[in-house]
Amino acid sequence: MRVNNRKLRGWTKGYLFILPSIIGFSVFVAYPLLSSMYYALTEWSGYDTPQFVGFDNFKYMFTEDPAFWPSVRATLYFVLLSVPSSLILGLLLAMLLNKSLPGIKWFRTIYYLPTVVPSIASLTLWLFIYQPQYGLANSLLRLLGLPEGTWLTSEKTALPSLVLIGLWQVGSGVIIFLSGLQSVPQELYEAAEVDGAVRWRTALHITVPMITPILFLQLILGIIGAFQAFNQVQVLTGGGPNFSTSLLNFKIYNDAFGGRMFGYAIAEVWVLFVIIMIFTALTYRYSNRFVYYESDNAR
Amino acid sequence: MAMHTEARFRRRRKFSLLDTLRFIILAVGAVAMLFPLLWMVTIALKGNNDVFKIPPEWFPRELHWSNFVTGTKEINFWQTFGNSMFIAVMCTIGQIVSSVLVGYGLARLNFPGRKLWFSLFVGSLMLPGFVGMIPLFNLYTELGWYDTWLPIIVPAFFGNATFSFLYVQYLRTISVSFDEAAKIDGASDLYILTKVLVPMTMPVIMTMVIFSFQGAWNQYLEPLIYIIDPSKWTLALAMASYKGTYATAWNLFMAADLIYILPMLLIFFFGQKYFMQGLGSLNSASLK
Numbered sequence: 001m002r003v004n005n006r007k008l009r010g011w012t013k014g015y016l017f018i019l020p021s022i023i024g025f026s027v028f029v030a031y032p033l034l035s036s037m038y039y040a041l042t043e044w045s046g047y048d049t050p051q052f053v054g055f056d057n058f059k060y061m062f063t064e065d066p067a068f069w070p071s072v073r074a075t076l077y078f079v080l081l082s083v084p085s086s087l088i089l090g091l092l093l094a095m096l097l098n099k100s101l102p103g104i105k106w107f108r109t110i111y112y113l114p115t116v117v118p119s120i121a122s123l124t125l126w127l128f129i130y131q132p133q134y135g136l137a138n139s140l141l142r143l144l145g146l147p148e149g150t151w152l153t154s155e156k157t158a159l160p161s162l163v164l165i166g167l168w169q170v171g172s173g174v175i176i177f178l179s180g181l182q183s184v185p186q187e188l189y190e191a192a193e194v195d196g197a198v199r200w201r202t203a204l205h206i207t208v209p210m211i212t213p214i215l216f217l218q219l220i221l222g223i224i225g226a227f228q229a230f231n232q233v234q235v236l237t238g239g240g241p242n243f244s245t246s247l248l249n250f251k252i253y254n255d256a257f258g259g260r261m262f263g264y265a266i267a268e269v270w271v272l273f274v275i276i277m278i279f280t281a282l283t284y285r286y287s288n289r290f291v292y293y294e295s296d297n298a299r
Numbered sequence: 300m301a302m303h304t305e306a307r308f309r310r311r312r313k314f315s316l317l318d319t320l321r322f323i324i325l326a327v328g329a330v331a332m333l334f335p336l337l338w339m340v341t342i343a344l345k346g347n348n349d350v351f352k353i354p355p356e357w358f359p360r361e362l363h364w365s366n367f368v369t370g371t372k373e374i375n376f377w378q379t380f381g382n383s384m385f386i387a388v389m390c391t392i393g394q395i396v397s398s399v400l401v402g403y404g405l406a407r408l409n410f411p412g413r414k415l416w417f418s419l420f421v422g423s424l425m426l427p428g429f430v431g432m433i434p435l436f437n438l439y440t441e442l443g444w445y446d447t448w449l450p451i452i453v454p455a456f457f458g459n460a461t462f463s464f465l466y467v468q469y470l471r472t473i474s475v476s477f478d479e480a481a482k483i484d485g486a487s488d489l490y491i492l493t494k495v496l497v498p499m500t501m502p503v504i505m506t507m508v509i510f511s512f513q514g515a516w517n518q519y520l521e522p523l524i525y526i527i528d529p530s531k532w533t534l535a536l537a538m539a540s541y542k543g544t545y546a547t548a549w550n551l552f553m554a555a556d557l558i559y560i561l562p563m564l565l566i567f568f569f570g571q572k573y574f575m576q577g578l579g580s581l582n583s584a585s586l587k
Contacts, residue, residue, distance in 0.1 A: 253432075266434075
C-alpha cells in the first residue's frame with residue numbers, strides 16, 4: 001500500500017510537470033481542431049449562433065465562389081515556385097560556404113543577416129524596393145540599361161516577386177544545410193579522394209545522399225510553411241492584381257475577419273488543411289526512397 | 300626539393316582556380332544580400348526631397364540623422380516599441396519556463412502515458428497554425444480578451460512544443476547521475492531542475508530565449524486579429540499600417556523601420572553563436 005502511494009505520488013508529479021503542455025494542447029490544439037469540424041458545416045457570422053447548413057459551405061466553395069479556384073491556383077503556384085527554389089538555392093549556398101576561404105565567417109554572417117530582419121520590416125522594405133518609379137529594383141535595372149520590371153503591378157510578375165523576397169531570406173536554410181554538411185564524416189571524402197573521385201562526383205554521390213534526411217525534413221517543413229504564407233500578401237498586394245496573389249490563407253483571413261463568414265472560412269481552412277496533408281503524404285511517399293538513414297547501413 | 304615545390308604549386312593552383320570562382324560567386328551573392336539593407340540605410344539618412352530624385356543618388360549628399368528623431372515622433376513610435384518589448388519579454392518568459400518544466404517532466408520523470416503525450420506534443424508541430432485561428436478567436440472574444448494582449452501572451456505560458464522537444468533532447472545528453480546524487484541529498488525535483496540542470500543546459504536555454512524573442516517580436520497575424528486600439532499596437536502592426544501614411548516620407552519610414560530591426564540586430568551580433576547552434580540542434584533534434 002505504501003509503495004502504491006509513493007508510485008501514485010510519482011505519477012502525479014510527472015503530470016504536474018507536463019500540465020502546462022497538456023492544457024495548451026487541449027485548449028489550443030484539440031479544442032479548435034474538433035470544434036472546427038462542426039463549425040465548417042455551419043453558417044456563422046461570429047456574432048450570432050452557428051446555424052447548421054450541412055455541406056452548403058463546400059458546395060458554394062467549389063461551384064460558386066469566384067475567388068476560390070483562383071486562390072487554389074495561386075497557392076499551388078506559390079508553393080511549387082518557392083519551395084524548390086529556396087531548397088536548391090539554400091543547398092548550393094551551403095555547399096559553397098562549407099569550405100575555408102578568406103572571409104568565410106563574414107560570408108556566413110552576411111547570408112544569415114536578412115533572416116534576422118523582422119517579417120514586417122522586410123516586407124515594408126520590399127514594398128519600397130518594388131515601387132515602380134523610385135524603388136531600388138527599377139533603379140538598378142535602369143542603371144544597367146535594362147527594361148523596367150512590373151513587379152507587384154502585373155498579374156504575371158506579382159507572385160514571383162513575392163517568391164523573390166523569400167529567397168532573400170534563404171539564410172536559415174543555408175545554416176541548417178551547412179550544419180548538416182559539417183556533420184558528414186570527413187573519412188568519406190578522404191576515401192573518395194584516394195579512389196580518385198572527381199569533385200562533382202563526390203558532391204553527387206557522397207554529400208547529397210548523406211544530407212538527404214535534412215533535405216527531406218526541410219522539404220516537408222517548407223511545404224507546410226509555404227501553404228500558410230500570409231504576411232507577404234497582406235502587406236504587399238492584398239491578393240491582387242486580379243487574384244494572382246490571393247493565397248488561400250489570406251483569403252481565409254479575409255472571409256473570416258473582413259467578410260464575417262466564420263463558418264465558410266473554417267470550411268476553407270479544412271480544404272487547405274487537406275491539401276497540405278495530401279502534399280505532405282505524397283512527399284513522404286515519394287522522397288522516402290531517396291532518403292539515406294545512417295542506421296540502415298547494415299542492410 | 301623539386302617534388303616538394305611541385306606539390307605546393309599544384310595545391311595552390313587548385314586553390315586559385317576553383318576557390319577563386321567560389322569566392323567570386325559568394326561575393327556577388329553577398330552584395331545582393333546586403334544591398335537592400337544598405338539601400339534602406341541610405342534612404343533613412345536622406346533629406347525629404349532627395350528620396351525622389353531621378354536618377355537616384357546612391358549616397359545621400361548630406362546625412363540627415365534627425366530622421367531618426369522625426370520619424371519616430373510621427374507615429375507614437377516609442378510607446379508602440381514599449382508594447383512590443385513588453386509582449387515579447389512576457390512571451391519569452393512564458394515559453395521558456397513552461398517548456399523547461401514540461402521538458403524535464405518528459406525527459407526525467409516516469410509516469411504512464413508519458414510517451415503518448417510526448418508524441419501528441421510533437422505531432423502538434425505538424426499541424427498548421429491557422430487551423431485553430433477562428434475557434435480560438437471566438438473563445439478569446441467570449442472571455443472578454445478581445446482588444447487586449449492576453450490572446451498573445453497567455454498561450455505562451457502553456458508550453459511550446461518545439462522548445463519542449465528541444466529541451467528533452469538536450470536533457471537526454473546529460474547523465475542521470477547528477478539528478479541521483481542530488482536526490483540522495485534529499486533535493487526535490489524542482490530543486491534539481493532549477494539548481495542542477497538549468498545551469499548545465501544554459502546553451503540550449505539561450506538558444507530558446509533568442510528564438511522565442513524573435514518569434515514574438517516578429518509575430519503579425521495574432522496582433523492583427525486581436526488588437527484594435529492603436530495605443531495597444533505592436534511595432535509589426537504599426538509599421539504595416541503606417542506604410543501608407545509615410546507614402547511621401549520614405550526617409551522617415553525607413554528610419555523608424557531600422558529602429559524596429561535594431562533589437563534583433565543587436566541580439567544577432569551578440570548571440571550569433573546561439574543562432575547558428577540553435578538552427579543546427581533544432582534540426583538534428585527533429586531528425587531523431
